[in-house]
Amino acid sequence: MSPASERAPAKVNLYLHVTGRRPDGYHELDSLVVFAGAGDVLHHTAAPDLSLALCGGEAEALAAEPDNLVLRAARLLAGAAGVPARGALRLEKHLPVASGIGGGSADAAAALRLLNRCWGLRWPEERLLPLAAQLGADVPVCLSGRAARMSGIGEVLAPAPVLPSAGLVLANPRRPLSTPAVFRARGMVGFSAPAALPAGWGDAATMARDLGTCGNDLEPPALRLCPEVGMVLTALRAAPNCLLARMSGSGATCFGLFPDAATAATVAAGLPAAWWRWGGGFTAGVSSLYSAAEPAGA
Numbered sequence: 001m002s003p004a005s006e007r008a009p010a011k012v013n014l015y016l017h018v019t020g021r022r023p024d025g026y027h028e029l030d031s032l033v034v035f036a037g038a039g040d041v042l043h044h045t046a047a048p049d050l051s052l053a054l055c056g057g058e059a060e061a062l063a064a065e066p067d068n069l070v071l072r073a074a075r076l077l078a079g080a081a082g083v084p085a086r087g088a089l090r091l092e093k094h095l096p097v098a099s100g101i102g103g104g105s106a107d108a109a110a111a112l113r114l115l116n117r118c119w120g121l122r123w124p125e126e127r128l129l130p131l132a133a134q135l136g137a138d139v140p141v142c143l144s145g146r147a148a149r150m151s152g153i154g155e156v157l158a159p160a161p162v163l164p165s166a167g168l169v170l171a172n173p174r175r176p177l178s179t180p181a182v183f184r185a186r187g188m189v190g191f192s193a194p195a196a197l198p199a200g201w202g203d204a205a206t207m208a209r210d211l212g213t214c215g216n217d218l219e220p221p222a223l224r225l226c227p228e229v230g231m232v233l234t235a236l237r238a239a240p241n242c243l244l245a246r247m248s249g250s251g252a253t254c255f256g257l258f259p260d261a262a263t264a265a266t267v268a269a270g271l272p273a274a275w276w277r278w279g280g281g282f283t284a285g286v287s288s289l290y291s292a293a294e295p296a297g298a
């Protein structure tokens, strides 16, 4: 990746427990978040003013978006750093919009990393995290792009258990789902306890067995709003060697876990062409971030 580009990988919630609700209406969560090889890409070219151009297969869904998260992130960082917001940005949009895999959050996080570098700020991750949290509950976890155990409303991050190599299929029935609408549709049901997880897994089958004891508490309301989620889950579960299939985030994208990336790619290619689908493996992290030990301007 060129120094003037940043990957914005898709976030996948391998499980998602709603553990409480704050007085301000936000929900407390417990989730194991991993990142997929699929993602958007953000590019920067020096320019006196700030602008954003969109390209890529999923760009059309954002054409009417009045307040792209990339521009919000750029303005927020410029304001916090006291520098002019400048640069011609180009977003290659490959992830479906409003689909439970955090594309907008990943783009916002990529903008923070990219402009931190292109504007010569060299802020460490810890200094960018409060800005990320202001942009959305999922943006802090997307900042490092590292697998994490996420709690609070998304801002409390702890290392994930050691993950095995595994295959991952993502499939979306091409129905956008609004995150607030899915939380609302959950209604007055009770809360789940945080999951009990081991320190790590040696293979994909053991990981899938343990994750099978968890769930996604947003899956039932999402299924009511978007019955196609059920078709996607059925197709994933019917695929040979599927170890686990579940919805990610507030949907409608579902994931399937498979023994390896090659199997996942084959399965994805066999899913209905009318769906958005992708198959591969987890990604290890994006980090072009600076460590706190590194002096600014170094």
Ligand SMILES: C[C@@](CO)(OP(=O)(O)O)[C@H](O)COP(=O)(O)OP(=O)(O)OC[C@H]1O[C@@H](n2ccc(N)nc2=O)[C@H](O)[C@@H]1O
Binding pocket: 013, 016, 025, 026, 027, 028, 029, 031, 099, 100, 101, 102, 105, 135, 136, 137, 138, 139, 152, 153, 154, 179, 180, 183, 248, 249, 250, 251
């Ligand atoms: C549900 C999750 C799980 O990872 O993923 P997605 O389905 O969006 O991918 C996230 O918590 C989404 O994070 P994000 O999409 O950044 O949410 P925000 O923009 O901050 O919030 C949008 C709305 O979702 C609801 N919301 C979000 C996060 C949270 N912990 N509790 C909530 O109740 C609130 O109604 C809020 O107004």
Ligand SMILES: Nc1ncnc2c1ncn2[C@@H]1O[C@H](COP(=O)(O)OP(=O)(O)O)[C@@H](O)[C@H]1O
Binding pocket: 062, 065, 067, 068, 069, 070, 096, 097, 098, 099, 100, 101, 102, 103, 104, 105, 107, 108, 138, 177, 179, 249, 250, 251
């Ligand atoms: N760069 C962006 N990519 C996606 N959505 C964006 C972006 N900027 C703003 N949005 C808005 O954020 C909403 C949530 O988008 P997204 O992050 O794709 O959802 P999800 O977290 O459910 O996958 C969209 O409906 C759109 O209105």
